[in-house]
Amino acid sequence: MADLVMCEPTELYNILNQVTNVSRLTETNYLCLFDVRSKREYDESHVITARRVKKKGNKYLVPESVDLECVKYCVVYDNNTSNMEVASKHKEEDSEESDEEMAPGAAIEYGKILTNLTHHPVYLLKGGYERFSALYHFLRTQKIIWMPQELDAFQPYPVEIVPGRVFLGNFSQACDPKIQKDLKIKAHVNVSMEVGTFFVGDADRLLHIQIEDSPEARIFPFFRHLCHFIGESVAAVQPLWPTSCTSTIRP
Numbered sequence: 001m002a003d004l005v006m007c008e009p010t011e012l013y014n015i016l017n018q019v020t021n022v023s024r025l026t027e028t029n030y031l032c033l034f035d036v037r038s039k040r041e042y043d044e045s046h047v048i049t050a051r052r053v054k055k056k057g058n059k060y061l062v063p064e065s066v067d068l069e070c071v072k073y074c075v076v077y078d079n080n081t082s083n084m085e086v087a088s089k090h091k092e093e094d095s096e097e098s099d100e101e102m103a104p105g106a107a108i109e110y111g112k113i114l115t116n117l118t119h120h121p122v123y124l125l126k127g128g129y130e131r132f133s134a135l136y137h138f139l140r141t142q143k144i145i146w147m148p149q150e151l152d153a154f155q156p157y158p159v160e161i162v163p164g165r166v167f168l169g170n171f172s173q174a175c176d177p178k179i180q181k182d183l184k185i186k187a188h189v190n191v192s193m194e195v196g197t198f199f200v201g202d203a204d205r206l207l208h209i210q211i212e213d214s215p216e217a218r219i220f221p222f223f224r225h226l227c228h229f230i231g232e233s234v235a236a237v238q239p240l241w242p243t244s245c246t247s248t249i250r251p
Contacts, residue, residue, distance in 0.1 A: 002115040004108070006084070007075060007123035009132045010163045015073050016048065016139060017156040025049060026151045029070040032063075034114075036078045036106040037129060045140045047077070047132060049151075052144075053110055060110050068117040076114065077125035077132065078107035084124070135164075138182040157183065165234050174198060187233040189226060191219065 015031060018024040025031060033050040035042050042052040053076075054061045068074060107124055114122045125132060133140050138157075157179055158169025173179050174188060175198065187205045188198055192213050198206065207229045211217045219226075 002118050003121045004084070004111045004115050005121050005123060006126045008126055008163075009135050010160050011123070012047070012075055012125055012132060013136055013139070013157075014159050015075070017159060019156045022152055023154045023156050025146075025154055026148065029067070029072060031073045031075070032066055032068065032071045034074070034076045034110065035129070036076060036110050041079070041129075043142065045133070045142055047129065048139050048141045048143070048154075049146055050077075053106075060113055062113065062117065068114060069119065071118060072120055073123065074114050074118055074120065075123040075125060076107045076111045078128045080128040080130045081105070081107050081124065082127050082131075084108060155179075162234070165239055166230065167239065183239055185239050187229075187239075189229060 012033075016025065031049065033047060034053050035046050035050040036053040037046075039052065042050075046052070051063060062068070107128070111122045111124050155176075156173075158167040158173050160166075161168050167183060167185070169179070171192060171194060174190070179185070180198070188207070190206065190208045191211065193210055195208065207226065209219070209222045209226065211219060211222075
């Protein structure tokens with residue numbers, strides 16, 4: 001039996017945005033994201049790739065198309081649960097439509113069901129959909145079915161190192177105006193030989209550390225300058241983006 005643990009919004013954000021050659025969302029056994037809110041709320045918007053949890057009578061249904069035992073990340077969310085102490089009181093109805101309004105504690109109860117079906121921890125999203133969507137509105141959708149080619153084409157965002165302040169991405173992400181706007185990026189650290197188009201001529205917003213992007217590169221001599229720049233940018237409430245041409249982060 002697996003553990004049921006709380007998951008910060010930043011953790012789910014980073015899980016959604018992991019990449020190898022393409023987005024890891026293309027991997028069948030990588031992530032199962034479950035939405036236990038009402039059908040009306042789910043249809044209005046939900047986190048990308050989330051499945052709506054259904055009930056038959058007073059019994060929660062588990063998707064038969066997924067081998068949950070092999071899934072690395074199982075994440076459950078409701079509207080706003082922020083701890084494990086919410087009372088779980090469910091309506092007892094016989095109709096398959098009885099999940100139109102999920103009761104308080106539904107995410108916890110469903111998460112406990114999932115712990116019996118996997119060896120990995122099951123995550124309960126802290127603050128639920130309300131908190132996550134407030135922080136990452138650009139990861140909301142009304143789309144229900146994702147085709148493999150659509151997941152292949154999904155453009156991941158950079159990973160979040162310090163919530164709301166420091167992100168780590170690659171060169172193409174650093175040059176993407178939509179990502180800059182969504183994350184409200186105000187400064188960059190460019191760790192590569194390439195010169196980007198962002199913030200050129202503005203020394204307060206761009207630090208270019210010109211070294212090869214390779215395991216042998218010696219970045220240590222630049223640490224003091226780099227840390228000072230990051231500290232100044234964060235103190236000025238400027239989301240900062242250290243970048244490299246090819247770097248990726250995996251969990």
